[in-house]
Amino acid sequence: MKRIFIGIGAAILVVLIAGLALLPGALEGQINRIVDGGPIDITEGARARHGELAVVDLHADTLLWARDPLDRAERGHVDLPRLVDGNVTLQVFSVVTKVPRDQRYVGTSGDSDVITLLAMVQRWPARTWDSLFERALYQAEKLHRAEEASGGDLTIVRTAADIDRLIEARGDGSRPVGGLLATEGSHPLEGRVGNVEKLYAAGYRMMGLTHFFDNELGGSLHGLSGEGLTEFGRDAVREMERLEIIVDLAHASPAVVSDTLDIATRPVVVSHTGIRGACDSPRNLDDALMKRIADAGGLVGIGYWKGAVCDPAPAEIVKSIRYAIDFLGADHVALGSDYDGAVPVAFDTSELAVLTAEMQKGGFTDEEIAKVMGGNAIRFFREQLPQG
Structure with missing residues (x-):
């Protein structure tokens, strides 16, 4: 009888382990979805034009x-084969280290966290279970391992010289893809300014200040306080600028945006967003702040999901891009998908030519298309990354 109970217990354990192994994929399949945004209509002319572009996306999780x-995966939105299919030159990989259970665009508390359980289920190292800093390091290590295993098909970008080498390599007929590391908020600093330099050493070259909740640096656009930069936040921004890390104001409260612009000596980005004048969503900053970011030389990445553009259909995304160009100027608009960020979208990265096609239909000039699809981001990174 004892052996029977041992056998039953072992069988249950095997089932539980198998279930836990399948759970992350099942979860991602539910939230990183492709929804029906209408037919994907891409003419041969649009495909040809898209193939001539240097395409850059400022945000994927x-x-x-x-x-x-x-x-190549059957779920999610981004992987190297699909980046190649979409003719992407450079993908910014942002790391998520904490997400509250009550994640909302308005009134989100930071008192809970679902990433802890996700890290355990996905069998991340135990050091990541109770440390946001270690979660950032682990995800950077994941990209470094991918670079090493790619045979040159994926290269991590740290400097402006790396951008030049990437463009030169793609000009020789091959299609390597660059990856740039960023943080989704600066809570991985864990209240220590010295951790900015440690994340820089790990390869990070862009850092968001807040995500869905208020943190040690200041208020979130979606948080409870509405506050601006704390003294620690000011110190962290100054340290980022010293190291030539690009500051990302996506998810920052209006007060944090204003305070950051008051002390910044370098242009900033809003990596993934919409424009309030095109989509009146609480996810989007008001137009006056967006204009101030652009006037200071900044870059605004337009997202592909409902909360940013009100309708994820490609034609509607392009309407937001048109509004942004007209309001901010053609030199300040880029792509910021929020791919793999728990948002449903109408197309994955392999189908990015649909945006080129829709811009052509909308009467965009070739220069406008080239700038938005990646030219502005390439220029910005060449100017703002460490020169190398």
């Missing part, structure tokens, strides 16, 4: 999930 970024 791919490293959070339990899959190899080098392998």
Whole structure:
């Protein structure tokens, strides 16, 4: 009888382990979805034009999930084969280290966290279970391992010289893809300014200040306080600027945006957003702040999901891009998908030519298309990254 109970217990354990192994994929399949945004209509002319572009996306959360970024997946939005299919030159990989259970665009508290359980289920190292800093390091390590295993098909960008080498390599007929590391908020600093330099050493070259909740640096656009930069936040921004880390104001409260612009000596980005004048959503900053960011030389990445553009259909995304160009200037608009960020979108990165096609239909000039699809981001990174 004892052996029977031992056998039953072992069988239950095997089932539980198998279930836990399948859970991350099932979860991602539910939240990183492709929804019906209408037919994907791309003419041969649009495909040809898209193939001539240097395409850049300022935000994807791919490293959070339990899959190899080098392998083509049946779920999610981004991996290396699909980046190649979409003719992407450079993908910014942002790392998520904490997400509250009550994640909302208005009134989100930071008192809970679902990433802890996700880290355990996905079998991240135990050091990541109770440390946001270690979660950032681990996701950076994941991209470094992918670079090493890619045979040159994926290269991490740290300097302006790396951008030049990437463009030169793609000009030789090959299609390597660059990856730039960023943080989704600066809570991984864990209240220590010295951790900015440690994340820089790990390869990070862009850092958001807040995510869905208020943190040690200041208020979130979605948080409870509405406050501006704290003294620690000011110190952290100054340290980022010293190291030539690009400051990302996505998810920052209006007060944090204003305070940051008051002390910044370098242009900033809003990596993934919409424009309030085109989509009146609480996810989007008001137009006056966006104009101030652009006037200071900044870059605004337009997202592909409902909360940013009100309708994820490609034609509607392009309407937001048109509004942004007309309001901010053609030199300040880029792509900021929020791929793999728990948002439903109408197309994945392999189908990015649909945006080129829709811009052509909308009467965009070739220069406008080239700038938005990646030219502005390439220029910005060449100017703002360490020169190398």
